[in-house]
Amino acid sequence: MKNNVILEVKGLKKYFPIQKGFFKKTVGYIKAVDDVDLYIKEGETLGLVGESGSGKTTLGRCILRAIEPTEGEVNFRYNGSPVNLIGLEPKKMKEARRHLQMIFQDPYSSLDPRMIVSDIIAEPLQANRLLKGKALRDKIKELIGFVGLEKSQLRRYPHAFSGGQRQRIGIARALATNPKLIIADEPVSALDVSIQAQILNLLQDLQKEFNLTYLFIAHDLAVVQHISDRVAVMYVGKLVELASTEELYIEPLHPYSEALLSAVPPLDPDSTEQRIILPGEVANPANPPSGCYFHPRCNYAKDRCSTETPHLREVKPEHFVSCHYAEELGLKGVD
Numbered sequence: 001m002k003n004n005v006i007l008e009v010k011g012l013k014k015y016f017p018i019q020k021g022f023f024k025k026t027v028g029y030i031k032a033v034d035d036v037d038l039y040i041k042e043g044e045t046l047g048l049v050g051e052s053g054s055g056k057t058t059l060g061r062c063i064l065r066a067i068e069p070t071e072g073e074v075n076f077r078y079n080g081s082p083v084n085l086i087g088l089e090p091k092k093m094k095e096a097r098r099h100l101q102m103i104f105q106d107p108y109s110s111l112d113p114r115m116i117v118s119d120i121i122a123e124p125l126q127a128n129r130l131l132k133g134k135a136l137r138d139k140i141k142e143l144i145g146f147v148g149l150e151k152s153q154l155r156r157y158p159h160a161f162s163g164g165q166r167q168r169i170g171i172a173r174a175l176a177t178n179p180k181l182i183i184a185d186e187p188v189s190a191l192d193v194s195i196q197a198q199i200l201n202l203l204q205d206l207q208k209e210f211n212l213t214y215l216f217i218a219h220d221l222a223v224v225q226h227i228s229d230r231v232a233v234m235y236v237g238k239l240v241e242l243a244s245t246e247e248l249y250i251e252p253l254h255p256y257s258e259a260l261l262s263a264v265p266p267l268d269p270d271s272t273e274q275r276i277i278l279p280g281e282v283a284n285p286a287n288p289p290s291g292c293y294f295h296p297r298c299n300y301a302k303d304r305c306s307t308e309t310p311h312l313r314e315v316k317p318e319h320f321v322s323c324h325y326a327e328e329l330g331l332k333g334v335d
Contacts, residue, residue, distance in 0.1 A: 001075055001082045006042040006213050007063070007181055008082070011035055012072035014055075014062050018286060030286045032058040033069070034237035037312055040181070042077075045207065045214040047228030047245065049221060049260065051282055055237040056217045057105075060183045063215070064100055065093065076100065078180055098128050101174040105186040107166035111158040117144070117169055118154040124176045143172040146209075147202060164195035171202065175210070183215045188223060200227055221264045225249055225334075230318075233257050236283045236293045239312055243319040250333045253321040255298045258331040292324070300329055 001008050013036075015029040033055045040046045048056050061067040063074050065085055075082040078099040085096055101124075104110035111120055121140050125131045131139055141151050147168040158166055167187060174182055184203065188196040204227065206212060218224050224231060224245070231248045233241040233256065241254040252258045262276040278297045283289055289296055295305035304324055312322045323329075 001077070002039075004041050005039045006077045007040040007215075008073075008075040009036055009038050009059075009063065010073040010075070011037065012059070012062060012074065013070045014058055014067060015070045028286055031237045031288060032285060033062060034285075034288075036072075036234075036237075036239050038232055038239060038242060040213055040215060041229075042180075042213055043207075043211050044229040045216050045227055047224035047231040048215060048217045048234065049219060049224050049231060050234035052219065053236075053282060053285075054234040055285075056219075056234055057185055059234070060102070060185055060215060060217055064097070064102060064183060066102075076181070094128070098130075098177045099180045101177065101179040101182050103167070103170055103174050103182060103184040103187045106190050107163050107170055108158075108190075110170055111166055113158050116155055116157055117149075120158075120169060121154075121172050121176055124173060128177060130177065139176070143175055146175065146206065147172045162195075163191050164199060167191065167199055168202070171199075171206070175206065178210070179212070181213045181215065183217070185217045186219070187216075189218065189220065196223065203227065221260060225264075233260065236285050236288055238293060238322065239320075240294065240322045241320065242312070243316075243321075247316075247319055248333070252331050252333050253315060253319065253326040253329070254294075254323050255300050255329065255331065256294050258333070261334050262332075264334050292322075300325060 012033055014033040015031055017026045018028040018030060019025060020027050036059060050056055058067060062069040069086055072086065074085040076085055076096060078096060083096065088096065118140050121143055122136055125136055125139065140154065144151060144154060149165065149168055188199050191199060207214065216227055228245045230244050232239055235256050241248065241257045248257060249261060252261055259276040259278050280297045283293050291306045291308055292310050295301040310322045310324050312320050314320050315326050
């Protein structure tokens with residue numbers, strides 16, 4: 001694990017059992033996350049994109065161990081040296097979680113409607129026994145100011161706020177324990193477009209001020225391009241491409257990445273570029289196709305693709321792709 005890497009995921013899998021009958025016999029597995037490798041550098045934002053059901057949120061929750069992975073490693077660097085979070089005993093995992101926080105997709109359901117704002121923000125500080133009394137109250141006031149809300153709003157309940165304001169409260173709660181890594185699970189997808197920009201700018205400002213590292217999960221490629229330093233693309237539980245944002249958007253190497261990027265609205269209103277419409281349906285994670293999971297929908301597939309599984313490999317410096325013919329295709333990105 002390199003010194004500038006804060007999180008390294010190796011061979012991570014999450015298989016959900018399919019059970020049938022009175023005795024709940026396991027007859028198969030849903031491969032929600034299937035042998036994922038990735039890394040995040042300290043202070044950067046890694047965007048994680050893919051269609052709904054591709055396993056993005058499950059991957060984020062497995063990293064936090066909100067869902068227990070089936071197999072693999074999650075090496076997280078805090079207090080100097082990397083620690084594998086998988087299998088970590090509860091006491092040490094609780095300590096590690098102080099440095100790992102999450103911003104949820106839905107600002108309406110992620111806040112307890114029975115708690116006032118000050119109690120919501122105080123909860124992680126109290127649960128970890130970090131502050132109490134006047135120091136706790138001062139910290140809450142400081143945090144609410146960081147996210148652009150007023151101290152006078154601390155006695156209100158979540159229903160009194162708009163969606164954007166509620167997400168700011170969620171961000172303040174995530175900041176409370178001074179985390180090193182924040183997993184943002186589609187934090188702006190439930191908000192109006194005008195509010196999305198405000199929240200994205202807030203996240204970037206906070207990142208600079210507190211040297212935060214983000215795993216930013218989203219399906220809006222324009223948003224990901226705006227905020228991310230690198231981008232990882234998922235398809236049916238597998239990582240198919242990982243590269244810097246600029247390189248992936250200009251010169252993608254995987255056909256699935258090319259298809260996703262074709263959906264980004266062009267800057268030129270007179271552009272005649274056509275969106276790539278993929279044939280068929282997203283593969284069933286409970287019964288994925290043989291070989292490359294994407295081959296039934298791929299316009300470039302050959303016989304080898306249906307029999308031989310491609311593995312994520314580095315074809316350019318820090319540009320990884322899972323495609324047998326990545327060097328040959330000459331795919332089109334965003335102009």
